[in-house]
Amino acid sequence: MLGEGIIKGMVETARNFLGSYVREDRLTTVQYPEEREPQIENARQFPFLVYDGEDWETGLRCVACQICEKECPPQCIYIVKSKDKKPDYKGQMQFYPAIFDIDLSVCMSCQICVEVCPFEAIKMDTDYEWSTPDRFAALLVHKDQLARPNAYYQQLHPTDAAASDAVLAQERARAQAKARAAAELKTKAAAPPPTS
């Protein structure tokens, strides 16, 4: 009969309307600034730089190899390599970025920089509240704003962080084993033959 569907629909909307006053699940809106939906683990917004230890300036993993700068599709990364070197987490002497800038207004959150980084130095952040009245200077973030401790990364993406920590630990172990072997070889070479 004509009008049956209309009445059915009206009943449904009436249930929605009245139900929204008594049942929480009839309201799907999250009142944003006061409450937020929890982010899923794989969420990604903009990149940040990981550092180990307490001090971000000495602990920064980035060695200014500039692979990410070259790979970045919208070319939002700008790196200037340092003149001097400092030891990295393996104790190896490496360059470090004198300037490391990311233009967030250009970044498209593609994560390619993360994929290409051989040093586990750049990762994706989940922070999305970057609204600002100044869309040029305020969205051009520098090294000091980008640096985050490894603990932050571990908290953000536990699975990925564990994997990357494992890789680094393996690297470090291999480097240490190598160093130990080299040292042994050296001491062996340096020490005079016992028989002679």
Next chain:
Amino acid sequence: MVTGPFLILAALILVGAVAAVRMRNLVHCVLAVAVVFVGLAAAYLQLGAQFVGWAQMLIYVGAVAILLVFAVLLTRGGEVPERALFSPGWHWGVTIGAAVFALLAWAIRQSPAAHPPPAAPVQVTVEQIGTALMTHDVLALEVTGLLLTAALIGAVIIAMNDGGPQ
């Protein structure tokens, strides 16, 4: 004695009428003629014919003006024509119009019927009109209804697309 409201209304009607026949853009013509219709409805109200006034408004502004608008748009009249607005023999038309007006004005001046002694204004209620429509003029009403139905069907058939729904 001619009163101020009448003069204002007359001016509105005449300006509207002249605009309706002189404007280049056909849509402007239709809007101007709608002004004439509204002015005439006001004139009927002024004359005490309330029912006719509102009927005029309902039928002319609500139906005829809209019909004109549709006709203008369906015949692509919304674009301003490049060529002359008036026929080659336009001065003949103007002459005939002027002559008819001269005749009518002379008749109005001469005829005693146009200058009746002041009488008490008539008042007619809607009920009287309804009663008259249903008793004395019922034949005319029926014939008008038949005519309107015939016109409706005829207009639909004339305007129907040739190769349309068959």
Next chain:
Amino acid sequence: MSGVDQLFVQLKHWALARCAGILPEAWQPLVSLLLSIIPLLVIFPTLFAAMVWMERKGLGRIQNRYGPNRVGPFGLLQPAADGIKALIKEDIVPRAADRVVHWLAPVLLVTTAFTVYAVLPFGRNMVVVDLEAGLLFFFAVGTVAELVVFMAGWSSRNKYALLGAMRAVAQMISYEIPLVLSTVTVVMIAGTLSLPQIVLAQSPASGWWPAWFVFTPWGAAGFVLFLIAANAEANRSPFDLPEGESEIIAGYFIEYSGFKFALFFLGEYLSLFAVSALGVTLFLGGWHAPYVVGEWVPSWVWFFLKLLAVLALFIWTRGTLPRLRQDQLMNFAWKFMIPMTLINVVIAALWHWIGSGPVRWLVCSALVIGAYSLLGRGLMRAGRWMPRTYRFAE
């Protein structure tokens, strides 16, 4: 009781008496008219603001969200914020537009929307002018809106605006006929075109059945038909094809911005209120209570309560029904609404002719239900309103 009921009438008389000392005698009718009009000019824009708030809140709840709740407590100041925004926005007129007509359209729309309030009775003795042909006046002035909509659409020189205007005009003409025909039944039974008289014809009797026209078979059918036609006349969902945002952006007021856009908005809502008030007057007993017992509540309270109920119904349908297609719209008007209203006129005549008694209830109810089911079945078959099957989608 009568003190509160006639509060505004007495207030007006008091003000008029104060003015009489200052102003010359000839101005008396003019001042009286002004004193009647000014409250309308205050109340209905306020109701517009309240309605916008109610509508947004209600639609929100229907769609499982909160609606505006940021500006003021419960978002109550949202209409004020919207108004200020509309006022300070830039007023853009397209270069190719017909400036005079473009400017005239919103002004005329609001003016005509306000004009129809002149004949609506808002309470006992509360009507600006008691015209003998009040109902005819209402429709006569209301038709100007069609021309205004066309003016707005055509003068914008925009294809969407013109399309929207032509859709609106075609729709308003098609639904004007059932709108008028559904009110004809009331005129037949009440025997008058004057709206206060129609309200008086529905004064509560002593019996247990209210005397409102909606509580009769023809009245119930007429009220539903009237509401549907009014909905279409007001270009509201599900009949909002002329301003379908997803199809022709905003229809005939696409090229309007700032305050002119707000005027269009205001005009649309004012005509919605007017047509709702007309429905209340014709079918829901106007300012009358259903029973004599309820008459102690002031008449204007009754009227505005009923008006709000009808408006809530409009919001509810808007939140429920999706937009029709153009052919469905026209099919519905010409194959269902107009035959149904014509049959309803015959039913009302039968009701009058049979006289009182249970026989007329039986006959008229059977006729209404029979006509409805027959026409409904025909429409569903002819209009192919069966559940749709999709060829390329699963």
Next chain:
Amino acid sequence: MTPLAGYLLLAAVLFCIGLAAALTRRNAIVVLIGIELMLNAANLNFIAFWQFGAHPAPVTGIMFALFAIGIAAAEAAVGLALVIAVYRHYRTTNMDEINELQG
């Protein structure tokens, strides 16, 4: 000048404007507008005579005007349908170009 004469003169001017439009304009729709103006002028005369002149019954003039309005609506509908049909056929609404009957 009596009020009746004023209204009659107004109607006469309106009638002549309509007549001149019907005779001179090239566009068929404006010709129809002219005819409508002439009909309206006649209606104004009916109402004016009803109000000021002598009449047999109180509602005669009103009846005339009402029926004239109804018939004018029918005339407009058929006339505009004809204009549209002619436009479909000749792709023009210019009356001077539609001269097939002249042979």
